[in-house]
Amino acid sequence: MDWKRFGFIALVVIVLFSAVVMIGQVKQPPLLIVTSMLATTIAVATPLTLGALSGVYCERAGVVNIGIEGMMLSSAFFGWLGSIYMFHIFKMSAGLSIALGVFFAILTGLLMALLHAVLSITFKVDQIIGGTVINILAVGLTGFLNRQLFFGKESVFGGSVPSSPGVLPTIHIPLTEIVGPICGASASCLENLTAINRVFDQKPIAMGAVLLVFFSHFLLFNTRWGLRTRAVGEHPKAADTVGISVTKMRYANVLIGGMFAGLAGAYFTIESVPSFEPLLTNGRGFISLAAMIFGNWTPIGAWAAALVFGASQAMLINMQIFRDVIPPQWAFLQESYIVGLTPYILTMFILTGIIGRTTPPAADGVPYEK
Amino acid sequence: MQSEKQSGSLTRQILQSISEASLVPFLAILTAVIVGGIVILFVGGDPILAYRGLLQGSFGSTKALSETAIWATPYIFAGLAVALAFKGGLFNIGAEGQLAVGAVVSALIGYALPEWLGFDVPAIIHLPLVVVFGVIMGGVWAGIVGALKAYTGGHEVINTIMMNYIALNTTSFLLNGVMKDRSPTNVIARTPLIADSARIPPIFEGLRVHWGFVLALLTAFFIWWLLTKTTLGFQIRTVGLNPDAAKYAGINVKRIVILTMALSGMLAGLAGVIEVSGLNYRHELGFSIGYGYDAIAIALLGKSHPLGVVLAAILFAAMRNGATRMQFLTQMPVDLISMLQAFILLFVAADAIIRYIYRIKSKGERVVLTRGWGG
Numbered sequence: 001m002d003w004k005r006f007g008f009i010a011l012v013v014i015v016l017f018s019a020v021v022m023i024g025q026v027k028q029p030p031l032l033i034v035t036s037m038l039a040t041t042i043a044v045a046t047p048l049t050l051g052a053l054s055g056v057y058c059e060r061a062g063v064v065n066i067g068i069e070g071m072m073l074s075s076a077f078f079g080w081l082g083s084i085y086m087f088h089i090f091k092m093s094a095g096l097s098i099a100l101g102v103f104f105a106i107l108t109g110l111l112m113a114l115l116h117a118v119l120s121i122t123f124k125v126d127q128i129i130g131g132t133v134i135n136i137l138a139v140g141l142t143g144f145l146n147r148q149l150f151f152g153k154e155s156v157f158g159g160s161v162p163s164s165p166g167v168l169p170t171i172h173i174p175l176t177e178i179v180g181p182i183c184g185a186s187a188s189c190l191e192n193l194t195a196i197n198r199v200f201d202q203k204p205i206a207m208g209a210v211l212l213v214f215f216s217h218f219l220l221f222n223t224r225w226g227l228r229t230r231a232v233g234e235h236p237k238a239a240d241t242v243g244i245s246v247t248k249m250r251y252a253n254v255l256i257g258g259m260f261a262g263l264a265g266a267y268f269t270i271e272s273v274p275s276f277e278p279l280l281t282n283g284r285g286f287i288s289l290a291a292m293i294f295g296n297w298t299p300i301g302a303w304a305a306a307l308v309f310g311a312s313q314a315m316l317i318n319m320q321i322f323r324d325v326i327p328p329q330w331a332f333l334q335e336s337y338i339v340g341l342t343p344y345i346l347t348m349f350i351l352t353g354i355i356g357r358t359t360p361p362a363a364d365g366v367p368y369e370k
Numbered sequence: 371m372q373s374e375k376q377s378g379s380l381t382r383q384i385l386q387s388i389s390e391a392s393l394v395p396f397l398a399i400l401t402a403v404i405v406g407g408i409v410i411l412f413v414g415g416d417p418i419l420a421y422r423g424l425l426q427g428s429f430g431s432t433k434a435l436s437e438t439a440i441w442a443t444p445y446i447f448a449g450l451a452v453a454l455a456f457k458g459g460l461f462n463i464g465a466e467g468q469l470a471v472g473a474v475v476s477a478l479i480g481y482a483l484p485e486w487l488g489f490d491v492p493a494i495i496h497l498p499l500v501v502v503f504g505v506i507m508g509g510v511w512a513g514i515v516g517a518l519k520a521y522t523g524g525h526e527v528i529n530t531i532m533m534n535y536i537a538l539n540t541t542s543f544l545l546n547g548v549m550k551d552r553s554p555t556n557v558i559a560r561t562p563l564i565a566d567s568a569r570i571p572p573i574f575e576g577l578r579v580h581w582g583f584v585l586a587l588l589t590a591f592f593i594w595w596l597l598t599k600t601t602l603g604f605q606i607r608t609v610g611l612n613p614d615a616a617k618y619a620g621i622n623v624k625r626i627v628i629l630t631m632a633l634s635g636m637l638a639g640l641a642g643v644i645e646v647s648g649l650n651y652r653h654e655l656g657f658s659i660g661y662g663y664d665a666i667a668i669a670l671l672g673k674s675h676p677l678g679v680v681l682a683a684i685l686f687a688a689m690r691n692g693a694t695r696m697q698f699l700t701q702m703p704v705d706l707i708s709m710l711q712a713f714i715l716l717f718v719a720a721d722a723i724i725r726y727i728y729r730i731k732s733k734g735e736r737v738v739l740t741r742g743w744g745g
Contacts, residue, residue: 126719132715140708348528
């Protein structure tokens with residue numbers, strides 16, 4: 001990630017944050033706004049980060065994956081379905097049901113990725129078409145099962161949406177407790193520290209996503225596995241001649257990518273809100289692809305780009321909180337439909353390459369013919 | 371196919387080439403129907419009854435036929451939009467958004483023009499204006515993506531999807547705001563009814579099928595003519611097959627990319643216009659959900675050939691239309707159709723699977739539909 005791109009990301013984030021601070025400061029102190037917005041940014045960037053990582057694995061190995069959206073959607077559905085199935089039918093405890101829900105989401109991502117791998121690696125189907133098939137299949141499958149299971153009278157749930165076992169809990173990082181003593185008796189210092197602490201108090205998948213960014217970076221650029229992955233994505237023939245199985249490496253990476261997309265799906269229905277509605281991913285899978293491209297197919301770059309989108313979403317959420325104090329000349333900020341355009345326009349802007357061109361892996365999207 | 375030595379007459383050759391071209395799509399549909407049947411069984415339904423309901427509901431009566439034609443109309447336009455882009459080497463996932471903006475603009479012209487002018491506009495002027503503005507809007511919406519592709523390399527797959535969301539947000543904004551139907555009983559996001567002079571009349575008395583269906587068939591013929599008989603069509607196909615070769619042959623590739631995308635958007639916009647002007651007489655939020663993806667499936671099923679697109683559109687229309695009857699008979703939700711269509715698309719796109727299952731030999735020709743991120 002070069003400095004130009006990093007500077008652009010920093011600039012956009014600063015602009016988005018200052019807009020909210022400027023409007024909200026009459027209601028809340030700036031530090032509180034910044035920290036709560038930062039916490040929201042990290043949380044809502046989670047599916048984008050994981051989606052972008054999913055793309056990085058697939059494409060570094062030479063398989064274009066535009067089916068991430070569909071993988072996320074189906075994982076969100078089956079993860080959620082799994083958790084309520086365990087909770088209501090098998091009478092498991094809420095905690096165990098939620099944990100198994102995450103497992104089912106990852107499994108669904110894996111299976112969808114297997115379909116993509118079979119289509120694009122074994123059958124050498126056009127990879128963008130293969131991804132589109134996954135997207136359409138996910139919409140059809142989740143829409144059908146959602147209606148059939150929760151609105152059909154003969155279904156196991158008796159024609160209604162059962163209560164969910166809940167969502168993953170927030171994990172408290174005891175920053176205030178550890179650093180607290182240096183504040184001494186100062187109440188404002190302690191207050192600020194509590195505010196900062198909120199940035200670190202995240203839910204498990206959000207925390208896991210950040211750790212996985214660095215893990216993926218290490219895996220791709222510092223291990224033999226990573227070198228082989230990149231080799232089959234850049235020059236599969238050369239990799240093949242030195243004895244690396246192109247097919248195996250591609251399969252493995254697409255499946256890993258699918259598991260990441262599955263975890264992203266779990267974020268929606270098991271970590272964020274305990275419910276499912278058709279089409280709930282709302283283009284997040286595609287935005288992750290844009291993040292991946294803007295991050296130049298590197299995990300850390302993709303994460304930085306995902307945070308930009310997260311920030312624009314956090315701004316939208318915060319604008320709703322400060323709705324009543326928006327000055328009249330900024331009235332358009334009240335319109336969620338208009339403010340909601342930010343990530344989409346940002347994506348198109350980034351793809352123009354004005355901020356620096358990116359280079360995909362050389363064999364990205366090309367089926368390997370021996 | 372032409373190179374094959376055939377002893378039979380020309381008609382026999384044509385028939386044979388049609389049957390060869392339609393063999394894999396036919397088997398794909400058959401396989402999808404079987405897989406769909408298994409899913410119906412799995413969720414506790416009766417597949418035979420479900421499929422009988424589907425057939426009755428789509429072709430069982432004059433009214434059913436008329437309704438199938440109504441469903442087919444936007445499908446033909448949107449399918450042609452995607453197919454035309456495929457021919458030019460572009461993947462237009464944005465038919466949905468182009469359709470929506472076309473519909474919004476035509477609805478606006480349809481209900482507001484008489485208000486602005488202060489007098490009733492005769493249909494002979496009003497209707498063409500409704501169509502033209504809607505079509506232009508669709509063309510502009512896709513043309514932006516084409517221009518980004520041509521001049522900056524921004525990939526059309528992501529950009530058309532982003533434009534879908536921008537269209538969705540903008541139409542939601544307009545339909546909940548300035549363009550909302552102000553009648554006291556209305557609570558949903560929709561425009562007022564368009565003037566009578568902006569409506570496409572029905573073909574037969576008592577049936578809803580309107581002249582838009584005929585226009586769709588004529589448009590399919592026009593696109594076939596454009597692609598096969600004109601210089602522009604040749605240029606589009608050349609750019610689609612090999613942009614580098616096209617460049618060295620003196621074709622202005624950038625211009626063709628923008629033009630192909632704009633034409634594609636115009637066709638999708640026309641789908642929206644026809645729905646407003648011929649059927650709903652207003653634009654309502656969310657009526658077009660899913661048209662964009664269906665259009666991709668239709669274009670692929672029809673192998674991007676205008677005639678194939680028309681047939682595939684009628685098939686998809688029949689399934690959508692028959693779904694209500696199927697639901698009535700078997701209590702299977704209408705969403706089953708989306709899944710069935712996804713299976714059809716899966717087996718059509720991955721014709722290698724079909725060839726593998728039914729042991730059909732490939733002719734070794736591989737059609738390049740899209741290219742990776744590089745363009």
